[in-house]
Amino acid sequence: MERDEGKRQIRLGLFVLHAGYHLAGWRHPEARSGGEDFGLMRETALTAERGLFDLFFLPDTPTSSRGASPSAAARLEPLTLLSALAAVTRDIGLVATASTTYNEPFNLARQLASLDHLSGGRAAWNIVTTLSGDVAASFGRAGHLPHAQRYARAAEFIEVARGLWDSWEDDAFVRDKASGVYFDKAKLHDLRHEGTHFSVRGPLSLARPPQGHPLLVLAGASDEGQALAAQVADIVFSAQNDFAAAQAFYAGVKRRAAEAGRDASRLQVFPGVLPILGATEAEARAKFDHLQSLVDMEQALPLLSFFLGHDVSGLPLDEPLPELSTSDAMKSRTELLARLARAERLTVRELARIVAAGRGHLVVVGSPVQVADTLEQWFLGGAADGFNVMVPYLPGGLEDFVDGVVPVLQARGLYKTAYAPGTLRDRLGLARPVSRYAPPLGAPRRGPVYSEH
C-alpha cells in the first residue's frame, strides 16, 4: 500500500482502562474487564496495533480509587504491563504514566530506559505530578505537595532523568574481545546533579535508550503544566469538549512552544475523545442511552467529587451545581466541568452522568462516518494533531473503532495504512535528542567535551 508521505495525518493513541472509559462500560453485555487480566490487555494491544494506533496509553495513580472507578480500584502496574506487552507487540508506542512526586529519579529513569530497550525504541513517559491527596498516605508523606511545588519538582525530575539517559554515549560499548575493553571510559558520564529537590549521581546502569530519551507526554492543562510542556513535552494530552476551546488550547500550546524556542510542529497536541459507535446514528444513540442507564450514582458521585476537587455527595441531586472554588488538585478539569455546568444549567445528577461517560472529554455518539467527520474537523481545523481515543468498554468498543472509523479515515487519506519503520520518535516525526555530552559535529574527540553538570 502507498503512503501519503508528504501529507499530515492524524495520530492515534489508545487510552486504556480495563473496565472501559465509560464508568458503566464494564456492565455492557459484551464487555470484559479485570484489573489483573493480562490476556485482556494483550488482546487490546494487538487490536490497537491492527488499527495502526501510535500509542497504547496507560493512565495511572499510585493508589486505589476504592470504588469511584472500577478501572482505578485495581489494575496492573504500567511499567511492568507495558514491558510484557513490548514482548508481544511490534510497532505500537508504549506510554507509561508515572509520577514525579512518588518516584525516585534513578529508579524511574532506569525502568523507562529499560522499557525503551525491551521494545526497540517504543517507550513513552506520561509525566504526572499526581493529584490525589490519598496517595501521600501510601508513601508516608504528611500531606500532598501544593500544585506549584509539584511542578517545580517535576521539572527538576525530568532534567535529572534526561541527564541519566545521557550517561553513556550512543557508541560507548565497544565490547572488544581482543583487547578486553568492554566500554570506552571517555564515553561514560557521571551526572552529578545537585538541585532543589534532588541530589543524584550517575551514571545510569543502562546504555542510552534507542530513542535517546523516551518520548515525553504531559497533560499540561494547568498554567504550570502548559509551561512545562512547552519546554519539554513531545506530546500534550488534554481534555476538551468544545471545538472553539480546543482550537484556542491548541494555538496556545503551539505559541508557548515557539516562545520557548522550539519548533512548534514538534510538540503535538492530542485531545481525548470517547466515540460511542453504531452502524447508524440511531444505533449509536441507543447504545449510549443504554450505557447511561447503567450508571450507578453511588460510583458517579465520587468520580464527580474527584474531578471537581469537592465532595458533592451531600448536595441535592436535582438542583443546579452551585459555584465552587477552584480546587488546587485538578484546576483545569474542575474549571472545564464548572463551565459546562453553568453554560447548560446542569443539575448535579446530570453533570455526574456526563462525567460518568466522558469525564470531561469530547464524547461523539454516531456512525463511523460521523465520528470520522468530527475527528477530521478537529484535525484540519487546528484543534488537534492526533487524538487519545477512549473506548466505552473492552474489547468491543475498540473493535468498533478499528473496524469502523479507521477505514474511513484511511479512505480520506487522513490516516496511515501501515506503520512507518523505526522507533516511536521516527514514526511520529520527532527528532532523536542529541546527548548533552555528544561532541559537536566534526569536532575531534578529546575526552569529555562538555563539563559535567
Next chain:
Amino acid sequence: MERDEGKRQIRLGLFVLHAGYHLAGWRHPEARSGGEDFGLMRETALTAERGLFDLFFLPDTPTSSRGASPSAAARLEPLTLLSALAAVTRDIGLVATASTTYNEPFNLARQLASLDHLSGGRAAWNIVTTLSGDVAASFGRAGHLPHAQRYARAAEFIEVARGLWDSWEDDAFVRDKASGVYFDKAKLHDLRHEGTHFSVRGPLSLARPPQGHPLLVLAGASDEGQALAAQVADIVFSAQNDFAAAQAFYAGVKRRAAEAGRDASRLQVFPGVLPILGATEAEARAKFDHLQSLVDMEQALPLLSFFLGHDVSGLPLDEPLPELSTSDAMKSRTELLARLARAERLTVRELARIVAAGRGHLVVVGSPVQVADTLEQWFLGGAADGFNVMVPYLPGGLEDFVDGVVPVLQARGLYKTAYAPGTLRDRLGLARPVSRYAPPLGAPRRGPVYSEH
C-alpha cells in the same frame, strides 16, 4: 513421561549475568553479551525453560559498577525485563532482585504483584538491602545505612509488602453486571501500617497475587540475613565453596527455620555453583584455563576490592593477602574469601583470579557426569535443596549445562522430566500464604474478621 512424584529432586535456578558469571566470560570466542540486549535474555530464558529450570534469577544493584564487572556496568532493569520475559515463557519462575533500602514499599509491592499476575503466578523477589555504598549518592542519601539498620528496615518492608498483597481477599472482585457491584467492600482491607521506617496506608491497587505472595528469596549469609530468612524466606541463596561448610550452613538454616516455628522443609537452600563443562575433564580444564588467561587484572582487582570491602589495588600482587578487618558491607563473602586466602596461602593475584571465576561460589570444572556427581553429592549430602547455576558465558555455557548435565541428573531420577502444573509455589511444593484477613475455615463472614493492622 513419568515423574517420580514422591522422590525429592534437585531444583535449579539460573543466575543470569548477560556478560557471563566468569569475569572474562564475554571474551570467549563463542560468547555474546549486551546489557541492553533483550534478544539474548529471551534466548537465555527459553534455553533455561528447555532445561526445566525452576528459576530465572536476576541479580541487581541500583547503580553502575563502572567497569569492575561488565555485567554490572549496564543491564536491563529486573522488573521490566522479567515482565517482558513473562510474556514469552510459560513455566520458569522469575526472580527479581530489588532493594529494600532504595525502594518505596508501595511501588515495589505493586510491581511484584503485577509481575505475579502477568506471569500467572511465577514471580519471586530476591530481597537485598544493597551493599554498595555508591548507591546512596544516586538516591540523594548522605550515606549508606549500617548493616543492622538495613536489615531492620528490610524486615519492616517485607511486613508492609505482605500487608499490601493481602489488601484484597482472593474472591473480592465479583464483577456482577446485573447489580453493578464490582467488588465486595467487605473484602477490601485498608492496611494502616505505622512503623519505625515506614508509614503506609493501603489498599494496594491490584488484586491479590496468584501466589498469594510472590516467592521470597534471601541471600541470608550474615547473621541478620539468616535470622530474617528463617522468619520469612522461601528460598535461601548462598555462596559456598566447601562441602563441609555448605553442610553446616544448610543445617544452620534449617535449624533456625525450625526455631522460628516453621516447617524447615519449606525453606529451601540453594548454593551457587559455576560449572565449566567439557566433553571430558581435560577439555573442561582447557576451557577453564583459557577463560582464566583472559582475566584482566584491571577488572579483577576492583571486583576483589568490592567483595572484600577493602581497596586492594595498592597491595603487592604477588604477596599473600594480608589480614583485613571485616567489612560492614558484605561480611559473609569477605570472611569466606579471607578464609580461603589463609587456608591456601593465596597471593592477591591468585585470589583475584579465583574471584574473577566464581566470585566465591563453588566452581566445578569437568565433564557433565563429573558436574552431576558434585551436585548429587551436595544434594544428597545435606548441603543443598537446589542450586543457583552460574554459567561462565552466554549462550554456550548454558547450552552445555542443559544439554550435558540435565540429562545425566534426569537419568539418575534426581531431576524432573517435565514442569509440574500450577504456580511457582505449587511447583516448588511451597504452600500459598493465607491472607491475614481470610476468615478461619468454616467461620461465617461478618465483615472484616481480623482487626486491621
